[in-house]
Every structure is written in structure tokens, then in C-alpha cells.
Amino acid sequence: MRKMILFLIALASSLPVYAHKPSDSYLSLKIHGPELQGQWEIALRDLDYAIGIDGNGDGDITWGELRARENAISAYALARLRISSDGALCAKTMDEQMVDTHSDGAYNVIKFTVNCASVPRMLTLGYSLFSDIDPQHRGLLRLDDGVKTRSAIFSPERANQEFTFEPAGVFEQFCDYLRAGIWHIWTGYDHILFLIALLLPSVLQRNRDGWQGVNEVRVPVIDTLKIVTAFTLAHSITLSLAVLDVVRPPSRFVESVIAASIIIATLNNIYPVFNRRRWLIAFAFGLMHGFGFALVLIELGLTPGLLALSLAAFNVGVETGQIAIVCVFLPLALLARQTWLYQRLVMTAGSWLIITVAGAWLVQRAFNLQLVPG
């Protein structure tokens, strides 16, 4: 009885002073397609209470002690967070462990990656961290789908919550794929180099003394149009075939042939064979470049049901990027076509330079080495 009374008094005037911060964790998830980037901040105090991290038991938690428990902590925490995308459970892998300071003390930061089978249209989160040892613990979520950020609070009463995402509008998706197409041709130097190599002789003609500038403008413009059209036609065919899964040659083969195509196109500038029939090269190798574009598009992920749309948008993007390059190249070439600089330096030294770069690409792609970026 005596003990009971003591307890009683301790509570006598025990109203509202529990204004210390209760236990919270901060979870943020960022959706990038079927992959999510996660960051989870959990108070060291809570982790110590749950699984013990004060290795030497002196009441101080050091970075060394925390690091020693890194695997145990991430295993414990990640097992208490279930993420499913459209009903299928996603896999989580821990990337990195760090530390952060909040107003009430130090937090362990777990950075992790979540891999789902599909781009989530409905994400289901099951949160059970500390629900067995501190039911008043809360998980504060920030979920960022790239368009907007939403927040939610997890508690034992609300341990499972669903988030649905409006599929992006058709127009937005079209723009996304269009942008990807433009971006790919501008950052994929191999396609630019191939095109440039083919277009270089358009403003010139070959005679006994070597390259001479063409007098009228009509001839180079028609030549350019033929090459660009042939290239476009060819890569559109194979891009569609690959995306529709009719033919998909292995990527290493495709990449190597693309590098070889640049060499062949450039060699033709030094030892001309095809002359005004260079559109044949453009068509033949354009087929292989199309498979190259397909690799990118397949990696981007295609929206089921919007296959034709994404294919068309990506292709239009590639054409747009290509036309922009031609629009910059052709006027400059026309201006410089009568100069020694263009006829000798660019056509010879420039060609050898392109061959060297493309040769390096060929070697590294064919043999899987890393010599030069590209």
C-alpha cells in the first residue's frame, strides 16, 4: 500500500507538462518511375531503446558505436516498412547511413532505394516502426511524385495508408517523350558525328585537285535533304521494329556498328566512293542508329496503352533535334565552303579527328573498355 500511495502522489498534480517532444521519425520518398529514393530519419534514442546502440554502455552514443550497428539498424527499420506498388511488394536496398540533428537530438539517417515492378499508380505503405515498444511513436511521411508533395502521419491506428497517383495527361506524356528524343540526339554525340560526317561534303564537289566549293546553293540543299530524309526513314523503321519487339539486336552489337558507321561515313570524305549517293550510307546505317534510339526509349520505359504515342513523340523529338543541328550546320558550311579552312583543314584533319574518336568508341564498345567518354 505504501508504494501505491507514493505513486499516487507523484501523479497528484500531474496534468499538462509532458510538453517534451515525443518520438517521431521523418520518412521521405521520392518517386522516379518504378524506382523510389528514400530517406528515413530515426532518433538515436529510439533506436537505442529498441535494439541498443550504446555499445560500451556509458550513456553516450558515438559515431563509431552507431556505425558498428549500421546493418542491424537498417535491417530492423527497413523490415518495418512495407512498400507495394499496385499490389506488388517492392524491394528495398540500403544505400548509405548518415546523421542529422533535429531540435530534440541526433537522428540516424538511412538512405535507401526502393525497386518496384511498375511505375506506381497506387502506392501502399505499411509502417510499423516501434509500434510494439512505443505506440505513441509517429512516422511523418513526405511523398514526392515529381509533380506534388503530400504528407501523412503513420500511427498504430493508421499503419497502412494508400496513395494514388493520377496518370499524367496524354499531352504531358507526349511532351516528356518529345523532350527525351531531342535530349538524346543532342547528348548522343555519335548520332551527331555520323550526320555531320555525311553532311560535310554536301557543299563541295570533287575534281582532280581535291574538294572545291559548289557554286549554286540548290545542290547542297537537295543533297542535305536526301541524306536527312534517308536517315530519318531508316531509323524510324528500326526504332519501331525494336520498340514493338519485332527485332532487338544486342545492344553491344548495335553500339559498335554505330561507331563503325561514323568511321565509314568519314572515310568516304577522304577517299570518296559514294559522292552524291551518300544518302545510301545514311539509309543503310540509319537502320542501326534506329536500334540505338530504341535502346534509350526502352530504358525510359514505355507507357502501356500509349505505345504508339510515346514512339511517335520520341521520334518527332529526334527529328526536331536533328533539324536543329542541320539548321546550324548548313548555313555555316555554305558560308565557309569556298575557304581553304573548310576544303582542306576540316575535310582532312577534321575527318581524321572524327575517325580517331569513332575508332576509340568502336574499340571500347566492341571490347567493353572505357577509353573516352561517349
Added chain:
Amino acid sequence: MGLDHASWRVFVLGGLLIGLSVPLIASAVPYTPADDAVILERLPLKPTDRFAAELRSLRRALMQDPNNLALARKLAQSYIKQARLDSDPRYLGYAQAALAPWWEQSQPPAEVRVLRAIVLQANHQFMSALADLDAVLRYEPTHAQALLTRASIQQARGEYDAARKNCAALVRSTSQLIGVTCLAAVASLNGEAQRSYALMQRVIQQSPDMSPDMRQWIESLLADAAARLGDAATANRHYQLALAAAPADSYLLASYADFLLDQGRAADVVELLRERTRADPLFLRLAIAEQMLNLPEATDHAASLDSRFEASRLRGDVTHRREEARFALFLRNDASRALRLAEENWAVQREPADARILLEAALAANAPRRAQPLLKWLVNARMEDVYLTKIAGHIEAFSP
């Protein structure tokens, strides 16, 4: 290469903004400590602490036998005690976890029900807490713990008649000492401050061998009564006796700090609370004292409080409204926000401190009309408090 005047201004302003925001951003960015020896956190209870060891062995025993009611009760009680001592709500969660097998039951054993009520009232779930206590007292009308807890909830909600009935039942049931003190505490707020002071004074003189906890409780009630009656010297003496009787909990420290602030003894508050920055109510009083003294720490501490209130808002927690209202009024000069918070708080709990912040905020916000319901309530309750009377006077003078 000359920038015109306007461009310079934009440039300098932009630079300043970026410079100012860096520390704010930096504090929220994860980092990797440079050295294994860096101490990241100090645990509130050292593992070598006797009480911590006791908790640990109880917890381990309960893990082996989670349905052992006696063990679960004992552990939950220890955690609740620790929660109060440290003003740390994590221990309330641990107490709830210890009671997990019974927590969701609609009719758990009486002992569990009382403990559940204590945890619920700490989270300001007063109605659920009262429902549990009522249920226990229906079967066992003399359950001392249930009576006292119900009385303290009712007292904090300003339901003095109901509280008095529980205290009277307590006198008849177990401990006369506790029952009488309970009655005196209620009466002290309910128009009998002088008489209840005298009564408690007599109780303490007649029981020289009472427990330290009991002595601390009565001394702090005496101190509070004396302060409200305007006798600072007497209040100070009782505070000293209360602090000396047993290790001080956060409740007593907060009340003493408020008394010191009213006496203009901000430096003593800084001295008293310098090491107590973990508990928000104490940290708040420390920051207010630092501001009164124009100490450089005040700015940092206020910013830190800001982020703590922000964190509890994120969580959807509303139990800090009284403290947050004080923060808004005294550290942020935001009278209208303070008034809104104080009004929301007053709807839930009605201690003298709750009345005081509402009156202060109404006065600062030039909104005397919004203090009228409270002023009427104070008259009805016959509450005696020199500070409340003073502020009420200012408000009356203000009103048309």
C-alpha cells in the same frame, strides 16, 4: 563594367539572403561525422543508473512473460513516474506498450484502466480518460488512484464542484492526508485560498514524518497559493522547502520559474534551468528569461523552440498550446496568434496559467472583448490571483 545602384542593391540583398539561409539549411542536412569518437547523443538515463537498471530488468522480465499483469503494471507505473520526472512523453508510450495486451480491451482489469486513464489524460484525451475512471469507480467507488486522478483532471478543467466530491470520497476511503490535501488544492482555486493555505500549513505541521513526495506536493501547493495571494516572500520560502523535500520534477521547476519571472528574477531562472533544455516548458521559460536579460543565447533558443513547435504541428499534436501561446506572445510578439492558441487551449484546460496567457494575449492584441467570457468565469469561480486581477483591471480599463 559598372553595376547601377538598383542592381547593387539586389545583388547585396540576394547575397545576404543566401548567407542567412545557409545555417538554416545546414542544420537540416544529413552529414557524416568525421571521427568515430564524435559523441552524437547523450542518453537521458545512463545505463548504470540504478533506476535505469531496474527498468531494464523489468522490461526484460515482461518480454519473457508479456501477459503477466502484475509485472506489466509495475513497469507501466515506473515509466509513468519517469515521464513525469523528466517531462518526457516517450516514457508514456513505453508504459502503453507494457500494457499492450489489455490496451485495446473495452473492459480491461481496473488497474490497467486507471493506468490507461493516466496516459490518456497526459495526451489531453480527457474524455476517454474520464470514461475509464468513471467505469473503475462504478465498481470500486473507493479506488484511491482513480479518485485522485479524476479529481486532478476535473481541477485542471475548472470543474471544481466535481473535483471536490472526488476529494471528499478520497478522505472517506484510504488516506485522510491525501484527501484533505486534495480538497485544499481545489478550494484554493475556488474562493478559499486563505483558508486552504492555513489548512495545508496545519497538515504539514501535524505530520512531521510524512513522505518526501507528499511534503513536496503540499509545499508546492502552499507556494502556489502564497504567490497567488501576493505574498512573494512566503511563496519563495515554500518553493525552497518543496525543492529541498525531494528531487524536483519539471512541473515544480516550471511553476517556480514562473514565480521567479514574475518577481523580475530572470537571472535566477537562467541559473535554475540552464541545463534543462530538453523539456519544452522549461526551455521556454529559459528563453523568456534570456530575452528579458538581453542575453545572446535568446535568439538561438527561440529559433530552436520554433522548430520544436513546428515538429509537433507536423505530428498533429495540440497538447502544447499553452506553451506555444506564451512563445508567440513573449518571444515572437505575435499577439493575435497567441490569442488564438490561448483560446483553443482554454476550451480544454482551465488552470490559472491558462487563464493568464489568455488575458495577456487579449490585452496585447487589443481585443478586450475576447477576454469577457473568461473574466466572467473567473468571477464565478471566485479565483484569487493577484496577477489575474491586475491584468483583468487593465482589460476593464481598456474596454469602452
